[in-house]
Amino acid sequence: MKKHLSKIIIILALISLVGASLYGHTPKGADVESYLPEALPGASSYELLVFESAANNYLYAGKDNTGGILGYVTVTEGIGYGGAMTVVTGWTDDGTIKSMTLPLHRDDAPWIEKLYTQNFFEQYLDIKYDQPLVLGDDIDAASGATVSSNGISMAVHQARQLVSEHLGDPYPVPQEKIHFGLGEILLIIGLLSVVLARTVPALKRFKWSRYITLAFGLGVLGMWLSKSLSLTNFTTWFISSPPHFATQIFLYIMVFGVIGLIVIFGKNMYCYWLCPFSAVQEVTYKLGRGGIKPQPGCYKKLRRTRYVILWAALLLALAMANPSVASFEPWGTLFSMAGTPIRWLLLFFALAFSAFIYQFWCQYICPVGAVLDIVLKVRREIKKLWTRIKPRRSTAQI
C-alpha cells in the first residue's frame, strides 16, 4: 500500500508539472507595441517594417504627424542566464541608439540590478549602427553579471542588423567566438579530481581528498567564478532556451559533466565533493561544533523535503514560464554578495543552522541535490530493468 501511495504521489506530481508547463507555454500575447512609446517618445504612430518569427525580432518605424520617419524601434532577444531576454532599443532615423530598456528577462533580479548600477545600458547610447559594439572591447560587461551582459549584447547585435539592413548598409551579427578559458579548464580539472578521489582505491582511503576538492570548489566555483550548479541551469532547458553555447560553454560542461558522471559511475561527483556551498557548510559545522542529528526514521522523512521544495519551485517556474522564479539558492547571494533582503535572511538562517546540523542545506533543502538524486534513481531503475531483461534475452537465444 505504502509503495502504491508513493507511486501515486509521483504520478500526480508529474501530471501537475506537465499541466503547469502547458499553462506556461500558452501564448500570453506579449504586447510588443506597448514598449514602443517609451523607446521613441514623440512618435505619433508606429509601423511594423520587419518581423522575424524564428528569432522573435521586430523592427518598427516611428512616424510623426505628417507621416515622416522620426526614428526606429527594435524589439530583439538575447539569451541570458535564465533564458530569453527582450531588449527594446530606440534609434534615430540615421541609426544612432537613443534609448535602451529591458522589459522582459528571466535572470535573477540582483544581476539585473548590477546592470543598472554599473550603467551598462548607458554605454550603448549615441553609438551609430556602423560602429563596433563588441562586448569586452567596445562595451564593458557588468562585473558579476557577465552572462546577462552577454545576453543583452546578443540582442543589440540583432537589433543593429535589422536597422542596418533597413538603411541599406547591412552590418551582420558578428560570429561569436567560443569562450573556452581558464574557468572551463579548472571546472574540468575539479570534476576529474573528484572522479579520481572517489574511484582510485589508494585515494579513496585518503580522507583529506574530499576537503581538497571542496576547497577547490569553494575557491574556483564559489569565490572566483560565482558559478555554482543551480536549479536554473536545469529549468532553463525546459522553460526557456538552452544557454548560448559559444559564450556559456561553462554551463554545458557543468550540467552535462555532472549528469554524465552520474550516468557513467553511478555516483554524484558534485554534491558534498565540489559544491562551494557544501564547503562553506563544512566550515560552519566545524566552527559551530554542532552534532544535532535526528533519528533515522525522521531523517529519512525530512530528506523528502528537498523533493517537495523542488516540485513547488518547478511548478511555479513552469507556470510562469520563468526559470528565475525557482532561483532561491543562498550561494548566489553569498558569492555574488548581491541579493534581496529575503535572500540575505535565507542565507543567514541556512548558515546558522548548518553550524549545528551537518550539511543542513544539502541534506534537507537543496533542489539541485534532489535533481541529481532523481538522476541517480533513474539510472538505478534502468540498470535493474536491464539486468532483469538481459538474462531472459540470453536464455531466449539459447
Next chain:
Amino acid sequence: MDKNKTKKVYSPNLMVIIPVAIIAGLVIATVVLNMMS
C-alpha cells in the same frame, strides 16, 4: 567488541524539524517574491 563505541546519539527530532520548517518557509517566501518582481 564494545557496543558503546558504535552507538549513535540522536537529538530530539524537533531540533531539526523546526529549522527545516523555517527554511522551507523562507524558500517559499523567496519564490513568491521572485514571482512578484
